[in-house]
Amino acid sequence: MVRIVDNDSDYDEGSSLPMSQQEEWSDVVPIPQDDGKNPVCPISYTDEYREMTDYFRAVMAAGEVSQRAFELSGRVIDANAAHYTAWVYRKKLILDLGLDISEELSWVSEISGRHIKNYQLWHHRGALLALLLDPKSLEHESQDQRVQNPAIRNELQFVGEVIDNDSKNFHAWSHRQLVVRSYGIWDQEMAYVETQINQDVRNNSAWNQRYFVLTANQSADEFVLSEEVADREIGYAVEKIKLAPNNESPWSYVIGLLARHAPAMLYERLLPKINELAADKDYAVAVTSTPFYWSALVDIYEKQAKALSVDERGGVEAFAEEACDSLAEKYDPIRAKYWEYRKQALRTAN
Amino acid sequence: MATQLAVDSHARYFRICLSGLPHQMTSLDAARMTFVQLCLVGLTALGKLDEVCSAEEKKQMIEWIYGQQVLGDGTELSAAYCGFRGGSLFGPHDLCDYVAANSANVAGTYSALCALLLLGDDLSRVDRPAIVEALRCLQQDSGCFAPHPGTTERDPRFIYCACAISAILGDWSGVDKDAAVKYIVSCCNPDGGMTQAPFQESHGGHLYCCVASLALMGRLDAIPDRQRTLQWALQRQNCGYQGRVNKPADSCYSFWVGAAVELLGGHDLVDAAAVSAFLVQCETRFGGIAKFPDEFPDPLHAALGVVGFAFCNPDGFPRMSPTLLLPESLVDRLDIKAARRSNNGE
Numbered sequence: 001m002v003r004i005v006d007n008d009s010d011y012d013e014g015s016s017l018p019m020s021q022q023e024e025w026s027d028v029v030p031i032p033q034d035d036g037k038n039p040v041c042p043i044s045y046t047d048e049y050r051e052m053t054d055y056f057r058a059v060m061a062a063g064e065v066s067q068r069a070f071e072l073s074g075r076v077i078d079a080n081a082a083h084y085t086a087w088v089y090r091k092k093l094i095l096d097l098g099l100d101i102s103e104e105l106s107w108v109s110e111i112s113g114r115h116i117k118n119y120q121l122w123h124h125r126g127a128l129l130a131l132l133l134d135p136k137s138l139e140h141e142s143q144d145q146r147v148q149n150p151a152i153r154n155e156l157q158f159v160g161e162v163i164d165n166d167s168k169n170f171h172a173w174s175h176r177q178l179v180v181r182s183y184g185i186w187d188q189e190m191a192y193v194e195t196q197i198n199q200d201v202r203n204n205s206a207w208n209q210r211y212f213v214l215t216a217n218q219s220a221d222e223f224v225l226s227e228e229v230a231d232r233e234i235g236y237a238v239e240k241i242k243l244a245p246n247n248e249s250p251w252s253y254v255i256g257l258l259a260r261h262a263p264a265m266l267y268e269r270l271l272p273k274i275n276e277l278a279a280d281k282d283y284a285v286a287v288t289s290t291p292f293y294w295s296a297l298v299d300i301y302e303k304q305a306k307a308l309s310v311d312e313r314g315g316v317e318a319f320a321e322e323a324c325d326s327l328a329e330k331y332d333p334i335r336a337k338y339w340e341y342r343k344q345a346l347r348t349a350n
Numbered sequence: 351m352a353t354q355l356a357v358d359s360h361a362r363y364f365r366i367c368l369s370g371l372p373h374q375m376t377s378l379d380a381a382r383m384t385f386v387q388l389c390l391v392g393l394t395a396l397g398k399l400d401e402v403c404s405a406e407e408k409k410q411m412i413e414w415i416y417g418q419q420v421l422g423d424g425t426e427l428s429a430a431y432c433g434f435r436g437g438s439l440f441g442p443h444d445l446c447d448y449v450a451a452n453s454a455n456v457a458g459t460y461s462a463l464c465a466l467l468l469l470g471d472d473l474s475r476v477d478r479p480a481i482v483e484a485l486r487c488l489q490q491d492s493g494c495f496a497p498h499p500g501t502t503e504r505d506p507r508f509i510y511c512a513c514a515i516s517a518i519l520g521d522w523s524g525v526d527k528d529a530a531v532k533y534i535v536s537c538c539n540p541d542g543g544m545t546q547a548p549f550q551e552s553h554g555g556h557l558y559c560c561v562a563s564l565a566l567m568g569r570l571d572a573i574p575d576r577q578r579t580l581q582w583a584l585q586r587q588n589c590g591y592q593g594r595v596n597k598p599a600d601s602c603y604s605f606w607v608g609a610a611v612e613l614l615g616g617h618d619l620v621d622a623a624a625v626s627a628f629l630v631q632c633e634t635r636f637g638g639i640a641k642f643p644d645e646f647p648d649p650l651h652a653a654l655g656v657v658g659f660a661f662c663n664p665d666g667f668p669r670m671s672p673t674l675l676l677p678e679s680l681v682d683r684l685d686i687k688a689a690r691r692s693n694n695g696e
Contacts, residue, residue, distance in 0.1 A: 031441075031442060031445075033438055033439060034417075034438060034441065034442060035414075035438045036413060036414050036417045036438070037410070037413075038410035038411070038413065038414060039414055039438070040368055040382075040386045040410075040411050040414045040415070041367060041368055041370070041371055041382050041385050041386050041389065042369075042370050042371070043370070043371045043372075043373060043375055043376055043378070043379055043382070044370060044371070044372055044373050045373055045376060045379075046373050046376075049373070049376055053439055057439075057440075057441065057442070057451070060448060060451040061441075061442065061445055061446045061447065061448060061451045061452075062447055062448065063447045063448030063451070079376060080376050080377055080379050080380065080439075081377060082377055082378070082379070082380045082381060083379070083380050083439070084380055084436070084453070084455060084497070084498060084501065085440055085450055085451060085452075085453050085498075085500075087501065088450050088453070088498075088499070088500035088501060089448070089450065089451070091500070092450075092500075119503055120501070120503070123501060123502045123503045126502060127502050168594070168597065170550075170551065170553065170594075173550070173551060174546070174547070174550050177549060177550065202596045203596070204551060204594060204595035204596045204597075205551050205594075208539075208549075208550070208551040208552070211539075211540065211549070212549040215549075217548075217549060219536070219548075220574075247596070248585070248595050248596060249595055249596060252541045252595065253541070255541075256539065256540030256541040256542070257540055259540060259575075259578070260540040261540075334587060334588070334589075334621045334624060335584055335585070335587070335619070335621070336621075337618060337619045337620075337621075338581070338584050338616070338619040341618075341619055342581075345577070
């Protein structure tokens with residue numbers, strides 16, 4: 001279970017005796033830190049941290065490959081998880097000593113509550129997973145079978161717990177993508193995304209994951225958005241807009257998706273749905289008083305105008321300009337200067 | 351009356367941080383160089399560096415920074431480890447049988463070069479060939495950079511460091527620009543934002559690293575839909591700037607997003623008064639700027655908050671460069687004007 005605790009929490013889980021008095025370390029000459037005569041931004045280390053890093057410097061400089069070096073690396077990392085060479089050394093020790101990768105993953109899980117936003121920790125985790133389970137070994141298994149693989153199940157559970165504690169943790173979502181992509185477990189991920197969006201419709205990390213799963217990691221050139229899928233995604237976004245109209249995520253999701261992969265669908269398929277919503281007495285007031293509604297109209301009409309001949313453009317452009325005015329004057333005053341600029345840009349585009 | 355920043359209190363805060371940090375900040379130990387840089391950036395942006403640090407102190411700081419340099423020994427084995435370490439907890443410089451024990455880091459190198467320039471050093475003791483060679487080793491097939499050997503970390507933060515280092519040294523032979531640009535373009539999301547790797551969520555910090563890298567390489571024209579990117583950046587303002595959609599405003603994004611807006615040509619489109627008012631809410635009584643109102647300050651949010659404030663209130667402060675966290679007056683002396691000209695389509 002991941003426990004989120006304060007970063008300041010104590011790391012004193014090692015022996016209570018100073019290392020200098022421990023028999024195990026009697027053969028090592030510690031290397032004190034050389035901070036020069038006039039250190040800048042010196043940190044007033046605890047005695048314990050100072051001592052463990054003195055010994056760690058000695059052991060690492062010698063490139064010692066031993067169980068005690070491995071354990072010391074863990075104490076140093078838990079005291080200062082951004083110690084970038086300690087992570088490199090630890091990974092080398094795991095490989096050289098032939099240590100159990102699953103146990104190392106458990107250790108990472110154990111300390112991760114204290115370092116949940118640390119980049120090195122998550123990258124270490126990803127590297128371990130690649131060592132533990134070669135994606136090629138699952139080539140002939142179905143997605144359902146793969147999800148049942150203990151290593152994958154364990155990983156999804158771990159990341160799931162982190163996201164349960166902090167639903168927008170950037171590293172956790174990034175790690176989920178690594179797991180899903182490496183092992184090709186796309187089907188379960190769409191269900192996960194929907195659960196997350198249902199829990200918090202404003203969770204933009206989950207909306208982003210929806211795009212990742214939808215395109216299944218294909219680049220902008222490779223991915224083809226079919227009309228059927230576009231209609232489904234438009235319907236999905238509109239339903240979520242109904243729940244909370246003043247929520248940037250579904251608006252920006254559906255406009256971004258269509259603008260990149262099927263721009264004509266912005267005015268052919270999305271616009272009628274938005275107009276319908278704006279005319280629906282249950283939603284009209286709530287929807288048309290959000291900046292996202294008006295900004296969507298600017299984006300859509302602008303795209304539509306570009307697809308028309310210069311003579312035909314006028315009416316559509318007038319709609320876009322009116323939307324810019326509404327934004328500047330009423331619905332998005334903090335960006336008034338931007339909407340004014342955007343309006344000018346529409347005019348000069350001709 | 352325009353919003354005022356507590357300039358003297360913040361100058362005192364940065365001065366205190368340069369003198370020492372409490373043990374609760376031990377997690378910064380491997381990135382001390384960056385915190386040295388940030389304190390100096392803060393003082394420079396306030397126009398207070400010369401008042402607060404004597405010439406003798408500056409000399410001492412320059413010595414400490416050079417003390418973190420990992421010099422090339424001419425062997426291929428050690429090439430990728432050269433540059434500046436993030437602090438003095440690594441090492442020692444000699445006596446290392448295991449070369450990775452004393453590894454530099456592109457972030458350390460970038461911070462060290464900026465800090466040296468802020469302190470008035472002429473970079474004459476910088477091992478330029480070794481640094482350029484290290485960059486060459488650290489760029490990946492994807493075009494992205496690793497911060498140091500032996501890690502799987504790669505993201506636009508390190509592309510930015512590599513670009514800034516190359517711009518400062520006036521030597522781009524360590525960077526394959528086309529490859530780096532291609533990677534950055536793959537990080538451009540449909541919503542207009544940018545992120546750390548393809549398909550990840552748009553993020554103001556990575557937006558900055560991507561946009562500033564492109565600016566330094568003279569390749570802002572590579573952004574797929576610049577209008578949409580500018581809009582995404584401007585939409586992060588709800589009073590101050592948030593870093594991601596539906597997250598609270600955070601003072602450091604007044605720099606990350608604010609500087610990206612500057613680079614994208616949106617300076618005049620920002621509600622500068624609202625950003626300034628938010629930053630003043632994040633100020634603390636005895637100096638320093640916190641991430642959020644009513645929290646404890648730290649040097650990163652303090653320095654980036656001051657620079658973000660200066661973007662919004664250009665008359666009261668030395669003009670800071672949105673590409674390099676250095677004063678424009680200093681950047682003008684570096685040989686990076688070529689990139690700026692091509693970005694402006696000149």
